[in-house]
Amino acid sequence: MKVVITGGTGMLGRRLALRLLANSELIGHSGDKERIDRLILVDAYEPVEPTPADPRVEIIKADICDPKVLDKIIDDNVDSIFHFAAVVSGGAEEDFNLGYNVNLDGTRNLFESCKKVNATPRVIFTSSLAVYGGFRDIVDDTPLLPQSSYGAQKAIGEIMLNDYTRKGFLDGRSLRLPTIVVRPGKPNRAASGFASSILREPLQGSKAICPVSPETRMLILSPRRAVQAFIDVHNAESDHLGFRRGVMMNGISPSIGEMVFALKDIAGSKIADRIIWKPDSEIQRMVDSWPWFANGIIGRELGFEPDESIEEVVQSFIEDELDGNILV
Amino acid sequence: MKVVITGGTGMLGRRLALRLLANSELIGHSGDKERIDRLILVDAYEPVEPTPADPRVEIIKADICDPKVLDKIIDDNVDSIFHFAAVVSGGAEEDFNLGYNVNLDGTRNLFESCKKVNATPRVIFTSSLAVYGGFRDIVDDTPLLPQSSYGAQKAIGEIMLNDYTRKGFLDGRSLRLPTIVVRPGKPNRAASGFASSILREPLQGSKAICPVSPETRMLILSPRRAVQAFIDVHNAESDHLGFRRGVMMNGISPSIGEMVFALKDIAGSKIADRIIWKPDSEIQRMVDSWPWFANGIIGRELGFEPDESIEEVVQSFIEDELDGNILV
Numbered sequence: 001m002k003v004v005i006t007g008g009t010g011m012l013g014r015r016l017a018l019r020l021l022a023n024s025e026l027i028g029h030s031g032d033k034e035r036i037d038r039l040i041l042v043d044a045y046e047p048v049e050p051t052p053a054d055p056r057v058e059i060i061k062a063d064i065c066d067p068k069v070l071d072k073i074i075d076d077n078v079d080s081i082f083h084f085a086a087v088v089s090g091g092a093e094e095d096f097n098l099g100y101n102v103n104l105d106g107t108r109n110l111f112e113s114c115k116k117v118n119a120t121p122r123v124i125f126t127s128s129l130a131v132y133g134g135f136r137d138i139v140d141d142t143p144l145l146p147q148s149s150y151g152a153q154k155a156i157g158e159i160m161l162n163d164y165t166r167k168g169f170l171d172g173r174s175l176r177l178p179t180i181v182v183r184p185g186k187p188n189r190a191a192s193g194f195a196s197s198i199l200r201e202p203l204q205g206s207k208a209i210c211p212v213s214p215e216t217r218m219l220i221l222s223p224r225r226a227v228q229a230f231i232d233v234h235n236a237e238s239d240h241l242g243f244r245r246g247v248m249m250n251g252i253s254p255s256i257g258e259m260v261f262a263l264k265d266i267a268g269s270k271i272a273d274r275i276i277w278k279p280d281s282e283i284q285r286m287v288d289s290w291p292w293f294a295n296g297i298i299g300r301e302l303g304f305e306p307d308e309s310i311e312e313v314v315q316s317f318i319e320d321e322l323d324g325n326i327l328v
Numbered sequence: 329m330k331v332v333i334t335g336g337t338g339m340l341g342r343r344l345a346l347r348l349l350a351n352s353e354l355i356g357h358s359g360d361k362e363r364i365d366r367l368i369l370v371d372a373y374e375p376v377e378p379t380p381a382d383p384r385v386e387i388i389k390a391d392i393c394d395p396k397v398l399d400k401i402i403d404d405n406v407d408s409i410f411h412f413a414a415v416v417s418g419g420a421e422e423d424f425n426l427g428y429n430v431n432l433d434g435t436r437n438l439f440e441s442c443k444k445v446n447a448t449p450r451v452i453f454t455s456s457l458a459v460y461g462g463f464r465d466i467v468d469d470t471p472l473l474p475q476s477s478y479g480a481q482k483a484i485g486e487i488m489l490n491d492y493t494r495k496g497f498l499d500g501r502s503l504r505l506p507t508i509v510v511r512p513g514k515p516n517r518a519a520s521g522f523a524s525s526i527l528r529e530p531l532q533g534s535k536a537i538c539p540v541s542p543e544t545r546m547l548i549l550s551p552r553r554a555v556q557a558f559i560d561v562h563n564a565e566s567d568h569l570g571f572r573r574g575v576m577m578n579g580i581s582p583s584i585g586e587m588v589f590a591l592k593d594i595a596g597s598k599i600a601d602r603i604i605w606k607p608d609s610e611i612q613r614m615v616d617s618w619p620w621f622a623n624g625i626i627g628r629e630l631g632f633e634p635d636e637s638i639e640e641v642v643q644s645f646i647e648d649e650l651d652g653n654i655l656v
Contacts, residue, residue: 143471144471144472144487145572146491149491155487156488159483160480160484162473163474163480167424243473243475244473
């Protein structure tokens with residue numbers, strides 16, 4: 001199998017790549033598990049973290065906004081594409097044009113490249129619960145009313161993916177992700193970034209700012225569970241999805257206060273005291289427009305599993321990213 | 329006031345233009361009724377019907393796919409824009425690229441032109457009940473799952489309109505229309521076109537083909553009521569719409585059999601017998617993917633009124649388009 005990951009050296013792309021290289025297989029067009037022979041990581045940015053050292057891996061520095069670039073990468077032999085490349089929520093809100101260029105035009109360029117080849121690649125589109133807006137509780141049938149440009153662009157990507165799938169140009173699946181927590185590495189421009197910072201920085205000896213109230217709830221999913229969900233949605237039978245290609249990934253919904261309590265419980269008061277509370281009304285507004293509770297039936301029926309608790313989320317970060325070491 | 333209508337010499341655009349010229353006013357930015365001084369009709373096609381002879385009218389032949397064209401037309405003085413220019417359902421299904429070019433890129437070009445000017449024009453976007461898919465009964469909160477490229481493009485237009493409105497680039501409102509019946513003039517490439525043909529052609533002495541079963545229901549609205557709904561949604565207070573800029577226009581839902589019965593009742597058997605039943609599975613499939621019953625609360629609260637009966641629909645066609653004369 002030949003697999004492409006856009007945003008392939010980014011946070012989720014890299015972790016998916018490592019998991020795919022370790023497991024070495026995915027469900028192919030035959031319906032059976034097939035070996036991954038080539039893994040192409042496309043990214044517009046220089047890798048921040050070490051890239052996988054594996055003979056099956058090829059890294060291509062390229063911007064998906066340029067359609068010619070993707071036409072060279074997506075050929076008749078590509079079996080599966082995981083599409084992570086995107087401008088995140090805060091970035092898309094700050095720079096309206098950039099958000100539409102990357103998240104809408106870049107995504108459409110990818111779908112257009114798939115349309116041109118003599119193949120029907122599986123395309124896994126990274127969507128977001130930001131496609132919903134103004135609803136506290138969401139289910140599979142909740143209408144999409146995004147309250148951010150990022151959410152709008154993701155909703156548009158989903159609709160295009162459905163249409164390209166219906167026309168037989170590709171076999172698309174969208175995964176609507178909750179906020180990924182604990183996101184490793186440096187903060188990015190996502191409005192949700194603080195939810196990772198308030199756990200990540202204190203565990204590594206630094207202070208972190210919390211811009212929202214302790215009562216605020218966030219729907220979250222660990223990177224470990226997210227990577228598994230991408231493999232699960234890739235491997236799902238197309239007929240199980242039918243004409244709804246978007247699957248909501250359920251998360252857990254701790255309040256920020258509960259997240260801080262879990263941090264204290266696992267790592268101690270000294271570490272939890274590294275959080276500085278500094279309200280930011282714009283971030284509070286955006287976070288409040290996202291849903292608090294998700295009860296998607298389709299994802300659950302397909303066997304997609306969110307984390308069991310906020311404690312699991314914190315522990316999996318300490319295990320996967322800190323090799324078990326916290327900086328007291 | 330300066331008002332622009334894209335698709336302004338087309339079926340709905342022209343009828344709206346005539347109504348606006350007759351009434352001479354719309355709610356302006358002041359919140360009060362203002363006089364219409366200039367009415368610009370933009371259309372890519374040569375007019376099929378006579379264009380309004382009025383000194384306030386300017387007709388510009390231009391393709392909205394060219395962004396430069398709209399930048400010249402949309403200036404700081406434009407108060408209101410009615411956006412009708414589109415590739416219809418059958419056309420967008422047949423020619424995938426053309427549909428996306430006109431319905432997505434052309435619409436985005438219009439919104440981008442509005443973003444550039446020092447004004448916040450009201451933009452009325454013609455959406456369609458084709459944004460829904462797979463649901464027989466629809467309400468305001470029914471999720472958008474379009475089952476045609478046309479429906480996908482209209483759903484995308486609505487999402488962009490919401491986002492451009494939220495950012496303050498324009499004051500957008502989308503009107504989700506049922507199928508317009510009786511559509512005057514020649515058949516177009518809309519998959520729904522037969523619903524008008526089976527009434528229009530027999531009343532004018534010709535035969536018409538009905539490609540769907542008599543049990544098929546269609547949500548319909550007369551051109552007369554549709555034009556009024558566009559004026560109503562334009563004049564609605566922005567705050568009444570809130571962050572949901574899309575309003576569903578309720579229609580009535582006669583079966584095709586009931587439509588034929590009404591024709592017979594009003595015009596006689598000889599005329600109704602001019603319908604030839606010739607099933608077409610592809611048209612049946614598309615029509616079946618559209619909703620049968622609409623119960624939108626928001627539009628009703630805003631006072632938008634559908635036709636009262638299929639008889640009213642047939643009678644208003646005979647009055648408005650045939651000057652009361654039917655061809656026996």
